[in-house]
Amino acid sequence: MQFLTLEVILNSLREVGSTVLYILVGTAFLEIVAYLWWKPLSTFSEWIDRGLKFLGKPVRHVISTLLIVGVVIFAVGSVGVGQNVSPLAPYWPFAIVAFLVATYISPNAVKIFHWRMRLPYMLLLPAIVGLMLLVIYPLLWELNVSFTNLNPRHFKSPDFVGFLNYVEVFTRPILKQVTFFPVLMRTILWTVVNLAFHVSGGMGLALLLNRKMRLRGLYRALLIFPWAIPQPIACLAWLGEFHFEYGFVNIALQRVGLAPVRWLTEPTANFAAMCITNIWLGIPFMMVIILGGLQSIAGEYYEAADMDGASPWQKFWQITTPLLQPVLTPAIILGTVWTFTNFNVPFFINQNELETSDTLVTALFRSAFQYFNLSSAAAFAFVNFGLLLIFAIFYIRITGVLKGVTE
Numbered sequence: 001m002q003f004l005t006l007e008v009i010l011n012s013l014r015e016v017g018s019t020v021l022y023i024l025v026g027t028a029f030l031e032i033v034a035y036l037w038w039k040p041l042s043t044f045s046e047w048i049d050r051g052l053k054f055l056g057k058p059v060r061h062v063i064s065t066l067l068i069v070g071v072v073i074f075a076v077g078s079v080g081v082g083q084n085v086s087p088l089a090p091y092w093p094f095a096i097v098a099f100l101v102a103t104y105i106s107p108n109a110v111k112i113f114h115w116r117m118r119l120p121y122m123l124l125l126p127a128i129v130g131l132m133l134l135v136i137y138p139l140l141w142e143l144n145v146s147f148t149n150l151n152p153r154h155f156k157s158p159d160f161v162g163f164l165n166y167v168e169v170f171t172r173p174i175l176k177q178v179t180f181f182p183v184l185m186r187t188i189l190w191t192v193v194n195l196a197f198h199v200s201g202g203m204g205l206a207l208l209l210n211r212k213m214r215l216r217g218l219y220r221a222l223l224i225f226p227w228a229i230p231q232p233i234a235c236l237a238w239l240g241e242f243h244f245e246y247g248f249v250n251i252a253l254q255r256v257g258l259a260p261v262r263w264l265t266e267p268t269a270n271f272a273a274m275c276i277t278n279i280w281l282g283i284p285f286m287m288v289i290i291l292g293g294l295q296s297i298a299g300e301y302y303e304a305a306d307m308d309g310a311s312p313w314q315k316f317w318q319i320t321t322p323l324l325q326p327v328l329t330p331a332i333i334l335g336t337v338w339t340f341t342n343f344n345v346p347f348f349i350n351q352n353e354l355e356t357s358d359t360l361v362t363a364l365f366r367s368a369f370q371y372f373n374l375s376s377a378a379a380f381a382f383v384n385f386g387l388l389l390i391f392a393i394f395y396i397r398i399t400g401v402l403k404g405v406t407e
Contacts, residue, residue, distance in 0.1 A: 202286025
């Protein structure tokens with residue numbers, strides 16, 4: 001038995017080592033190719049720039065943009081689904097040539113491919129290739145799926161259906177009964193409730209820890225402990241605590257004279273259990289971010305406020321809050337995105353798969369992998385992405401946090 005265990009360990013180490021070796025060899029190959037080809041690219045871009053100066057920058061911008069947009073549309077239309085190969089697949093070399101031409105005729109081509117830029121591109125090239133393979137290609141594939149009727153019946157040869165899946169996201173039930181907008185409203189409520197407690201609880205704990213006190217390091221370590229636990233493990237632990245008969249929560253309620261709550265079967269109670277679990281998990285993150293922001297605020301501001309006779313409440317609103325905005329804005333955006341797309345807590349706490357407790361992410365998961373509505377789920381995913389993108393743009397514009405960067 002020990003020999004088998006040792007053999008399994010050695011095989012695992014061998015596989016991990018071979019994977020790391022392949023990555024290192026591939027990275028070295030990319031760096032060598034980039035170094036050898038950069039000088040011809042730089043020379044060719046300068047030659048193209050001199051030859052096309054008569055077009056003027058606006059015309060070259062338009063041509064480059066049209067070519068790049070055409071390549072993107074071609075890429076979306078040529079991505080195969082399942083075992084189905086698109087008829088556009090043989091024309092990929094022409095798309096690559098069009099992209100290179102668009103890059104070369106751009107007015108910024110000389111700056112982009114200048115010889116002195118070879119080192120930044122050599123450093124970025126492995127990450128660019130990884131993002132193309134692991135992020136860009138799957139996104140293009142999923143975008144292509146959202147315009148087809150891919151499902152178990154049409155898995156090998158799906159048909160193009162246009163925007164039908166996007167229309168059905170808003171008009172037909174996502175699962176069995178619930179439609180999109182009730183789930184959206186529940187997800188927004190879920191995000192607002194959790195984020196409000198995350199920010200207020202994190203702010204309160206950060207203010208308490210941002211002062212001289214004994215065992216402050218121990219308190220920080222204990223308070224950050226929920227964030228350090230893997231979410232699935234924490235969710236399963238809370239799932240046991242919400243048990244109707246043996247869970248700690250109901251036992252504590254009975255000790256104070258209250259009736260036990262059916263946390264896992266009643267819709268409202270189940271949603272509240274989800275919120276309690278996620279609030280417990282999310283407060284430490286906000287506490288750490290806000291505490292770092294508080295420690296970066298110079299004490300002279302508060303000393304000047306004390307000389308002017310400002311109250312603690314005035315110092316908080318007039319000094320602490322404005323100076324924390326550069327820290328709070330990205331933290332709130334991240335917290336909103338993470339809460340809006342949180343999967344572990346709603347999935348594990350909603351043990352009985354109540355549709356009245358599903359958020360957009362868990363509904364998307366059930367639609368794709370329990371009901372196998374693959375194309376509808378792909379369209380549903382892009383709708384969720386659009387909602388988050390609109391929120392991020394709106395919030396950045398309202399807060400004006402990037403004005404100092406762009407001005």
